[in-house]
Amino acid sequence: MKNNGYYGQWGGSFIPEILHETFAQLNKVYETARHDPAFWQEYVDLMATYSCRPTPLTYAGNLSRHFGGAQIFIKREDLNHTGAHKLNNVIGQGLLVKRMDKKRVIAETGAGQHGVATATMAAKFGLQCTVYMGEEDVRRQRPNVFWMEKLGAEVVPVTSGSGILKDAINAAFRDWVTNMDDSHYCLGTACGPHPFPEMVAWFQSIIGLEAREQISKQFGSAPARVYACVGGGSNAMGIFQGFLGQPDVELVGVEAGGYGLASGKHAARLASDDSSPGVAQGYKTMFLQDDDGQMRTTHSVAAGLDYVGVSPILTDLWEQGRVRFASATDKEVMAALELTMTREGIIPALESSHAFAQAFKEVGDLPADQSVIINMSGRGDKDIFTIANAFADPSWQQFIINKGKEYEAAR
Numbered sequence: 001m002k003n004n005g006y007y008g009q010w011g012g013s014f015i016p017e018i019l020h021e022t023f024a025q026l027n028k029v030y031e032t033a034r035h036d037p038a039f040w041q042e043y044v045d046l047m048a049t050y051s052c053r054p055t056p057l058t059y060a061g062n063l064s065r066h067f068g069g070a071q072i073f074i075k076r077e078d079l080n081h082t083g084a085h086k087l088n089n090v091i092g093q094g095l096l097v098k099r100m101d102k103k104r105v106i107a108e109t110g111a112g113q114h115g116v117a118t119a120t121m122a123a124k125f126g127l128q129c130t131v132y133m134g135e136e137d138v139r140r141q142r143p144n145v146f147w148m149e150k151l152g153a154e155v156v157p158v159t160s161g162s163g164i165l166k167d168a169i170n171a172a173f174r175d176w177v178t179n180m181d182d183s184h185y186c187l188g189t190a191c192g193p194h195p196f197p198e199m200v201a202w203f204q205s206i207i208g209l210e211a212r213e214q215i216s217k218q219f220g221s222a223p224a225r226v227y228a229c230v231g232g233g234s235n236a237m238g239i240f241q242g243f244l245g246q247p248d249v250e251l252v253g254v255e256a257g258g259y260g261l262a263s264g265k266h267a268a269r270l271a272s273d274d275s276s277p278g279v280a281q282g283y284k285t286m287f288l289q290d291d292d293g294q295m296r297t298t299h300s301v302a303a304g305l306d307y308v309g310v311s312p313i314l315t316d317l318w319e320q321g322r323v324r325f326a327s328a329t330d331k332e333v334m335a336a337l338e339l340t341m342t343r344e345g346i347i348p349a350l351e352s353s354h355a356f357a358q359a360f361k362e363v364g365d366l367p368a369d370q371s372v373i374i375n376m377s378g379r380g381d382k383d384i385f386t387i388a389n390a391f392a393d394p395s396w397q398q399f400i401i402n403k404g405k406e407y408e409a410a411r
């Protein structure tokens with residue numbers, strides 16, 4: 001690597017000595033694959049037969065008329081196998097694991113989406129799979145834990161720290177240090193030590209490559225703007241890469257505004273003034289941390305956006321002014337979700353709904369002969385518990401109570 005994994009001053013590879021050889025091996029297999037057109041073709045073919053790629057670009061005519069501005073197009077990553085863009089990354093890493101001839105994968109997961117995707121890939125490729133998940137998240141995300149276990153993965157609840165995503169990442173690194181000979185750490189987003197940010201972004205670039213071709217075919221010109229939600233930054237990097245070389249295309253990253261930036265209860269790293277430069281979890285970026293470098297607690301209605309760090313590649317693009325950052329509050333997100341469901345018959349994940357919410361705030365200001373793309377990172381079905389609660393749906397609540405009673409009676 002020319003830049004040694006640095007993007008401006010961000011990124012790098014802050015890893016314990018003992019992992020140096022493992023990272024050297026990973027870098028080598030990744031670099032070889034990246035320069036091997038046959039590898040990319042194998043990846044594209046597998047995604048086509050296993051995961052519905054290319055995913056469609058859907059024209060949202062009703063929403064476009066509703067706002068009366070630019071024409072809205074939606075990139076449908078929800079139609080991927082397992083319901084989100086996450087599979088793009090894990091299938092790519094799975095192919096590298098095969099090349100390294102390793103037998104086991106480790107993953108961290110917050111909301112459980114990356115865990116489910118990794119367990120899926122492991123089942124398909126015949127790999128052992130261990131998923132680390134904060135015990136708090138295990139409690140909150142039981143359906144995903146259920147599927148990971150049914151897919152054959154071992155889910156290890158992490159009790160250290162606050163029992164959330166960052167603690168799961170630390171536990172996954174500890175496992176890797178002890179089992180590096182036969183195990184690969186399948187990191188879930190465009191963060192962490194080099195080569196993960198670049199490698200994950202590369203696998204996700206399939207989104208942008210498809211979208212660039214699709215918008216040109218379906219609309220006849222490049223979009224004025226592209227919106228994507230940003231947790232760690234992998235779906236955003238995925239679609240942005242299709243348009244980075246076109247300076248007229250404005251790229252907008254949307255972070256979790258939670259209860260509002262003023263409340264302090266959010267996960268806006270680049271859209272708020274609450275973050276500062278730091279080195280943690282193997283890389284340098286803008287973290288939500290206090291003056292002592294202690295990570296702050298974050299909040300979002302969308303579990304997948306609730307992370308203290310952000311991709312160093314995005315931090316660099318933000319610093320360069322190439323990507324604009326904004327945030328959407330939980331409330332704005334629920335309104336955008338409701339509108340998208342009722343106008344288009346599409347159910348975005350709560351994470352993706354952040355991108356929709358920000359687009360809806362701005363799209364009316366653009367002329368009707370322009371277009372915008374919203375990256376729909378995943379489908380909302382997984383969020384039924386949270387969404388039903390947020391809408392305070394009484395018959396849903398009754399359904400849950402009845403289910404509980406049925407189980408009690410059967411015990």
Ligand SMILES: *Cc1c(COP(=O)(O)O)cnc(C)c1O
Pocket residue numbers: 084085086113114188189190229230231232233234235236304305349351352377378379
């Ligand atoms: C995990 C997840 C995200 C956030 O991750 P990024 O790496 O920022 O893309 C966004 N949307 C969905 C549906 C997810 O599952």
